[in-house]
Amino acid sequence: MKIALVGYGKMGKAIETIVEAQGDQIVARLEEKPTKKNINEADVAIEFSTPQTAFDNVVACLELGIPVVCGTTAWLDRLPEVEKICSHVNGAFIYASNYSLGVNLFFEINKRIAQLMKKYPDYTISLEEIHHTEKKDAPSGTAITLAEEIIPIYHMDGWKLSSDVSSSNQLAIEAKREKDVPGTHTVLYNSEVDQIEIKHIAHSRKGFASGALVAAKWLVGKKGIFTMKDVLGL
Numbered sequence: 001m002k003i004a005l006v007g008y009g010k011m012g013k014a015i016e017t018i019v020e021a022q023g024d025q026i027v028a029r030l031e032e033k034p035t036k037k038n039i040n041e042a043d044v045a046i047e048f049s050t051p052q053t054a055f056d057n058v059v060a061c062l063e064l065g066i067p068v069v070c071g072t073t074a075w076l077d078r079l080p081e082v083e084k085i086c087s088h089v090n091g092a093f094i095y096a097s098n099y100s101l102g103v104n105l106f107f108e109i110n111k112r113i114a115q116l117m118k119k120y121p122d123y124t125i126s127l128e129e130i131h132h133t134e135k136k137d138a139p140s141g142t143a144i145t146l147a148e149e150i151i152p153i154y155h156m157d158g159w160k161l162s163s164d165v166s167s168s169n170q171l172a173i174e175a176k177r178e179k180d181v182p183g184t185h186t187v188l189y190n191s192e193v194d195q196i197e198i199k200h201i202a203h204s205r206k207g208f209a210s211g212a213l214v215a216a217k218w219l220v221g222k223k224g225i226f227t228m229k230d231v232l233g234l
Contacts, residue, residue, distance in 0.1 A: 073141030
């Protein structure tokens, strides 16, 4: 499989290491907008760039007929536009806030526990995420996904960073930045007598990178708009 890395930062380099070990081929390492000339006839593009460039990168790949796996966060106000363009060009596209296979299982666990805990109003629910100091967005896309799975179950009025919460019916997310933390996400249920937590701790970027590569291999040859639930059969 010939892969174009669109965005060649820490995630791009982590994906490159796994690709080379598995015998696939990186045909482009781009820090600029993909074009017919620089995409080098890739079978699939894996996009981890910046919130400012992700939309243009994804659209360029779709218009070139290249399936796209996108993991850039904090640009999702334009996701409906990408989905419309993907359908118009009969392309293939996956977006996920986190490609780790463990995190995607964690998403499913999160929903199940929220459904269970909703019956017990003595517990107050909140989220905490910790990432490295170079992460550009807060809260993380993964924390937002966790929150958006909980909010409809609890009939809450959306989420806010813990410093901005103005209502008891808003889900508080505390975002911490610490050196060399790939990603830790915790959902907390706290009462006067005890606390219940579910937590996912990433030990390295390898889990994110390997999941993105699994998604890329799955996407080749398909048409449509997909999520990691489709990739994993969840």
